[in-house]
Amino acid sequence: MANRRLNLSKEGKDLLESIAVSLDIERVNAIKLSLAKGLASDNQDQIDTSSTPKWLIPDGIIKDKEFLMFKHLVIHKAGTVLNEDDIQKRMLFYIEKGIRVIHQDLKNKNSLDDSRFVIL
DSSP states (O other): OBOOOEEEOHHHHHHHHHHHHHHTOOHHHHHHHHHHHHHHOOOOOOOOOOOSSOEEEOTTSSBHHHHHHHHHHHHHHHTSOOOHHHHHHHHHHHHHHHHHHHHHHHHHOOTTSOHHHHTO
């Protein structure tokens, strides 16, 4: 079990790159962190994901036990039974959402704060 290919918006990809650089982590870990942060966020703002060109998140980045955990968190957050396509769409939504939440947290930190503590 693993994620399928997902198309991240151009804005999301640019923000993801800046997050990876700010936190000094690999892009794969930034994606997982964004998914977790998106799931944890209660922010109900709409996200514009229409910017192009889209960036392809390869399949298999989130796999095995991690995928199973995120899958069940997505289902729990939805509060209803979801098919595989809906789970993948919601994962992409939460990744996009988490990227923006982390970016906003990093943008609002003061110069003395450690970026890694700010996103907690």
